[in-house]
Amino acid sequence: MTELLVKNACVIDPLSGINGEVMDLAIRDGKIVEEVSDAAEVVDAHGMLTMPGGIDSHTHICGTKVNFGRYMSPEDMRAGRTPRRGAMHATSGYSVPTTYGNSYRYSVMGYTTLLEGAMAPLEARHTHEEFSYTPLQDTMANTLFDGNWGILEAIRDGDTKRVAAIIAWTLSAVKGFGVKLTNPGGTEAWQWGKNVTCIRDPVPYFEVTPAEIIRSVVEANELLHLPHSVHLHCNNLGTPGNYTCTLGSFGLIPDLNKKRQTLYATHVQFHAYGGSGWKDFCSKSEPIANFVNMRPQIVMDMGQVMFGRTTTMTADGPMEFNLYRLHHDKWSNHDVELETGSGIIPVVYRRKNLVNSIMWAIGLELALLTKSPWQCLLTTDNPNGAPFVKYPEIIALLMSKRYRDAEFATIHPDTGSRVPLPAIERELDWHEIAVMTRAGAARALGIQDLGKGHLAPGADADVAIYPLKIDEVDPSAEYQRVIDGFSRTEYTIKRGRVVARRGECLVDGSNATFWVAPKVSEAYDMGKDPDFIEKFDRYYTVRMRNYPVQDEYLTRSRCIETEADL
Amino acid sequence: MIVKDAVCPFCGCLCDDIEVEVEGNRVVAVTNACELGMTKFMGEKRLKNPILRVENEWKDITYDEAIRYAADMLLSAERPLLYGWSGTHGEAQCVGVHMAELIHGVIDNTSSVCHGPSILAIQEVGHPGCTLGVVKNRADLVIYWGSNPIDAHPRHLSRYTRYAEGFFLENAFRDRKVIVVDVRKTETANIADEFVQIKPGGDYAVLSALRAIVQGKTDTIPRTVAGVTREQLIRVANLCKSAKFGAVYFGLGLTMTQGKYKNIRNAIEFISELNRHTKFTISAMRGHYNVYGSNEVNTWMTGYPFGIDFSRGIAFYNPGETTAVDILARKECDAALIVGSDPAAHFPRKCLEHLAEIPVVQLDPYPNATTAFCNVQIPVAVTGIDAEGTAYRMDGVPIRTRRVLSTDYLSDEEVLSRMYALMQEEPRP
Numbered sequence A: 001m002t003e004l005l006v007k008n009a010c011v012i013d014p015l016s017g018i019n020g021e022v023m024d025l026a027i028r029d030g031k032i033v034e035e036v037s038d039a040a041e042v043v044d045a046h047g048m049l050t051m052p053g054g055i056d057s058h059t060h061i062c063g064t065k066v067n068f069g070r071y072m073s074p075e076d077m078r079a080g081r082t083p084r085r086g087a088m089h090a091t092s093g094y095s096v097p098t099t100y101g102n103s104y105r106y107s108v109m110g111y112t113t114l115l116e117g118a119m120a121p122l123e124a125r126h127t128h129e130e131f132s133y134t135p136l137q138d139t140m141a142n143t144l145f146d147g148n149w150g151i152l153e154a155i156r157d158g159d160t161k162r163v164a165a166i167i168a169w170t171l172s173a174v175k176g177f178g179v180k181l182t183n184p185g186g187t188e189a190w191q192w193g194k195n196v197t198c199i200r201d202p203v204p205y206f207e208v209t210p211a212e213i214i215r216s217v218v219e220a221n222e223l224l225h226l227p228h229s230v231h232l233h234c235n236n237l238g239t240p241g242n243y244t245c246t247l248g249s250f251g252l253i254p255d256l257n258k259k260r261q262t263l264y265a266t267h268v269q270f271h272a273y274g275g276s277g278w279k280d281f282c283s284k285s286e287p288i289a290n291f292v293n294m295r296p297q298i299v300m301d302m303g304q305v306m307f308g309r310t311t312t313m314t315a316d317g318p319m320e321f322n323l324y325r326l327h328h329d330k331w332s333n334h335d336v337e338l339e340t341g342s343g344i345i346p347v348v349y350r351r352k353n354l355v356n357s358i359m360w361a362i363g364l365e366l367a368l369l370t371k372s373p374w375q376c377l378l379t380t381d382n383p384n385g386a387p388f389v390k391y392p393e394i395i396a397l398l399m400s401k402r403y404r405d406a407e408f409a410t411i412h413p414d415t416g417s418r419v420p421l422p423a424i425e426r427e428l429d430w431h432e433i434a435v436m437t438r439a440g441a442a443r444a445l446g447i448q449d450l451g452k453g454h455l456a457p458g459a460d461a462d463v464a465i466y467p468l469k470i471d472e473v474d475p476s477a478e479y480q481r482v483i484d485g486f487s488r489t490e491y492t493i494k495r496g497r498v499v500a501r502r503g504e505c506l507v508d509g510s511n512a513t514f515w516v517a518p519k520v521s522e523a524y525d526m527g528k529d530p531d532f533i534e535k536f537d538r539y540y541t542v543r544m545r546n547y548p549v550q551d552e553y554l555t556r557s558r559c560i561e562t563e564a565d566l
Numbered sequence B: 001m002i003v004k005d006a007v008c009p010f011c012g013c014l015c016d017d018i019e020v021e022v023e024g025n026r027v028v029a030v031t032n033a034c035e036l037g038m039t040k041f042m043g044e045k046r047l048k049n050p051i052l053r054v055e056n057e058w059k060d061i062t063y064d065e066a067i068r069y070a071a072d073m074l075l076s077a078e079r080p081l082l083y084g085w086s087g088t089h090g091e092a093q094c095v096g097v098h099m100a101e102l103i104h105g106v107i108d109n110t111s112s113v114c115h116g117p118s119i120l121a122i123q124e125v126g127h128p129g130c131t132l133g134v135v136k137n138r139a140d141l142v143i144y145w146g147s148n149p150i151d152a153h154p155r156h157l158s159r160y161t162r163y164a165e166g167f168f169l170e171n172a173f174r175d176r177k178v179i180v181v182d183v184r185k186t187e188t189a190n191i192a193d194e195f196v197q198i199k200p201g202g203d204y205a206v207l208s209a210l211r212a213i214v215q216g217k218t219d220t221i222p223r224t225v226a227g228v229t230r231e232q233l234i235r236v237a238n239l240c241k242s243a244k245f246g247a248v249y250f251g252l253g254l255t256m257t258q259g260k261y262k263n264i265r266n267a268i269e270f271i272s273e274l275n276r277h278t279k280f281t282i283s284a285m286r287g288h289y290n291v292y293g294s295n296e297v298n299t300w301m302t303g304y305p306f307g308i309d310f311s312r313g314i315a316f317y318n319p320g321e322t323t324a325v326d327i328l329a330r331k332e333c334d335a336a337l338i339v340g341s342d343p344a345a346h347f348p349r350k351c352l353e354h355l356a357e358i359p360v361v362q363l364d365p366y367p368n369a370t371t372a373f374c375n376v377q378i379p380v381a382v383t384g385i386d387a388e389g390t391a392y393r394m395d396g397v398p399i400r401t402r403r404v405l406s407t408d409y410l411s412d413e414e415v416l417s418r419m420y421a422l423m424q425e426e427p428r429p
């Protein structure tokens, strides 16, 4: 039995309704409890800002394309190297750090749970292998279904239950967490070098539209009672005028779940563009935020862009090729048979560039114009908009109009006429930041009942203590203190153990992987479906028996079983 | 007993449909595998236990003694080299990286003498690729460039290209064209629809010519380029442009000839160009069944695919300086651990001369040419035969190999973990 008492913590825990109360947190065997014995180890938080461990609801940290991002970029590896020190292994990389690099840097920022945004089922084993070398966070992986042939055919046949059955079989087989649709239909079209422009174009050969894919997969997701909703990367990413496509996609979504949203729309910054080309490119954050404000069934994340170098990587292969034709640096692409694809290119977002400046503004606008912080979570779609180490700066920008204005003065001079940002006065408070970086993420992912994102008794003791006294810091004026405070915790506690202290990681965490196994009736068990098996054998290049990820790959396996309506 | 869907641990095709018949813990029959795979499953002569060279004799020693020897050798070395890794599973490769980091050593794998140039090219211009099944289901044009699958990857043609059934091809054999580009008429060239014979060292020029044609600059092309006629170049370029889905598979005939990584760079840029007209991909024919896995493991753990030098504490990478051949040729290295490879069969003489002078421990199931250079050889289980583990196919698809026999041999991972544990006990600065 191990006990820990965190004393004098100034707690913000939105899911428990605690907002800035100085209190003690008792921890036993990795869980928050009512009280501990006198023998408990004591950590004095000295009235510092204490929140549940950070949860990144959409990041790219592990798996095939992330690793290829490293593989093709020795220049990025050189940009961030640390030696082995104490319990810490050597790390490399800036925008795509090594697994240890990701894990340590997130931990030092107080993050304890990470969702890898895109895992191709066929290559899932790779993601899980890397997860086991990401020792300080719990992990989970959204699984790609955007170009899945079985699903496309079932949708063409109007059989939503079969769509659900294929998702159920696949998630269980690859130990995936949620359903990800990236440019639905577009990734399949890209395997012929084509794309879809928006939700009404038919996918070549399969003759279904993205709108049908989205609607059907959203319904199937709810039939399976998955903890998380469908996680959608809309069609037509990064194109001027694409906000209409985004609104069209949002408009397809009914409100199907009482506990959480029905759609999680990811990196919406990249989907909130106006104009008819790059010449009249402008922000359309207002119509997007207004739409979301009226639809409780939608949660989005920002996909904030920050200036500097980074690497873009996504399952949206055709988009990456188009971007490559603009930047002409280097380009990798990796299509995955019967399932999905991906692309990677390095980019530099420049202050002097008008388009980049507008992109920077749009992300902030989405967060500031969305009334409820529960509906707009803080991400950069790491590393697409920026590496996650930029989060503290983003927090400060959201909390300080003065900081935004100071930054605004350094960007392209024409930005002002294209974006509403300068007119937005809102400054978010500590509580809203806590929602956007942990509580809201936990609710959106459906993991609060599993003890994540809050500090009520029974919760996992994942705690971040920041060297910030919220009654002494005025975030509106002292934004540098906010940045410094969120960059390095005083303590990060993972499952009841102090894993990081003032920038040093002290021990390996006891990381776990969350995955979902929906229970379906015999008739919907795809493992026994003759047609499914036959197609698998004929067109995949691995045998069906060798496809599922074995238990050996999960250091600590947290399986979530659901009862499906099938 | 018949083990179905076993995974062949020989070449980068990583065929996972092998049936192995086992009787009395011996493999008696193998179905679906090619000749190379079959030989591997049927087994070769293995050492019974670790051996130590004393004077010019081999003496049997225990695993504990051998592991202690290796740990001490590495701990007392100033510039240890940990080389090989393509013939073992990912779990062992991970331990190897941790070990190299701990002792400030150099860890390198066999890609530094095979597809190292491909990796350098990818680091400059990227890599438009795909999994093998995408090619199988879609490709109506396949080009083998400087590679000869009939000899080196015998089932590549039947599982993924020439003879493979494809979802989008009615009659795959008829509807799919195969082009072979090589300096000599290989076995594979004999079954091609079009054979392009290039003069040795002419790949770069031919690729440039093809790029120019695809860009519409046909009138700049001379009558012949490196022995290939203008007419044939135009025909090939047109075949590429009019394909619905094309795939290039290149081998050491492109990476290790004149121009080296520049050839690959040119080839990748040719493919990027073709993607403006149609869909095309390009991929390396990786040799050993898990050489790609060792690149993957090294990359997620250190940031670099091969040739990683920890002597400064951080991971440092500079192929040509931090690669095994260079470190041996400069006589820098003062101890070597060889795992899952046979450098003595492939390295230049100068390197071998140095290898003969320093202490060397080899982990390998079989005695091979490198055995002659060893002080200690530790026999281990064969991944895919008597041990399980992860391997990455040439296209990056990870597969877990199956265990078909049970033996008392320790796996690479077990031996290395025990070595690493001993090394961790030593006080560190």
Ligand code: SF4
Pocket: B008, B009, B010, B011, B012, B013, B014, B015, B032, B033, B034, B035, B036, B037, B038, B153, B154, B155, B156
């Ligand atoms: S092609 Fe390669 S992997 Fe397949 S059976 Fe032959 S040697 Fe083994």
